[in-house]
Every structure is written in C-alpha cells, then in structure tokens.
Amino acid sequence: MSGRLKVVIDLPACCGYGICAEICPEVYKLDENGIVFVDDVIVPEGLEATAKEGADACPQNALKIVPAGE
Ligand code: SF4
Numbered sequence: 496m497s498g499r500l501k502v503v504i505d506l507p508a509c510c511g512y513g514i515c516a517e518i519c520p521e522v523y524k525l526d527e528n529g530i531v532f533v534d535d536v537i538v539p540e541g542l543e544a545t546a547k548e549g550a551d552a553c554p555q556n557a558l559k560i561v562p563a564g565e
Contacts, residue, residue: 499563500538502546504531508557515558519549523558537563 502522511529515522521542523531538546538560550558 499540500543500546500560501536501563502533502538502550503536503559503561504533505555505557505559506530508555509553510555510557512554514552514554515549517549518552519545522546523549531557 509531511525511531513525513529513531515531516525519542522533522538522545524533526532543560547560550560
C-alpha cells in the first residue's frame with residue numbers, strides 16, 4: 496500500500512441511498528437525514544479496499560478516494 500488515502504465527498508450529490516455505509520460502515524456514516532459523513536477523511540489503514548468499494552458503489556458518484564496528499 497503506497498501512502499494514505501482520503502475520502503472526498505460531493506455532498507450535494509449524495510441522495511442518501513446509504514449503499515456506501517452498508518459496504519463500509521467503518522468509514523461512511525449517515526446523519527439523521529441519511530446523508531453521508533465521515534468522522535475522519537483519512538481512510539484507516541486496512542480499510543482502503545472496502546472504502547474504495549463503497550465509493551465505487553455510490554449511484555450518485557458522490558464519493559472519491561484520493562491520495563491523502565491531494
Ligand atoms: S452511496 Fe452515495 S448517495 Fe448513497 S449515502 Fe453514500 S454517498 Fe450518499
């Protein structure tokens with residue numbers, strides 16, 4: 496694994512499907528309106544693949560995983 500990753504959320508695009516949180520609840524949380532948030536944008540070590548899977552599964556393309564330096 497090369498370097499840390501972070502989550503970038505396009506909040507207006509999130510429609511609250513919650514698929515991200517189903518796939519990777521350790522990273523993606525849902526607020527009381529069902530809209531996604533993260534406690535920390537840095538993806539915890541070991542959760543990179545699952546976080547990516549959750550981001551890729553978003554029907555709204557609201558989530559991106561990028562190198563933490565960006
Ligand atoms: S899967 Fe996408 S649209 Fe659904 S809650 Fe997650 S970020 Fe929002």
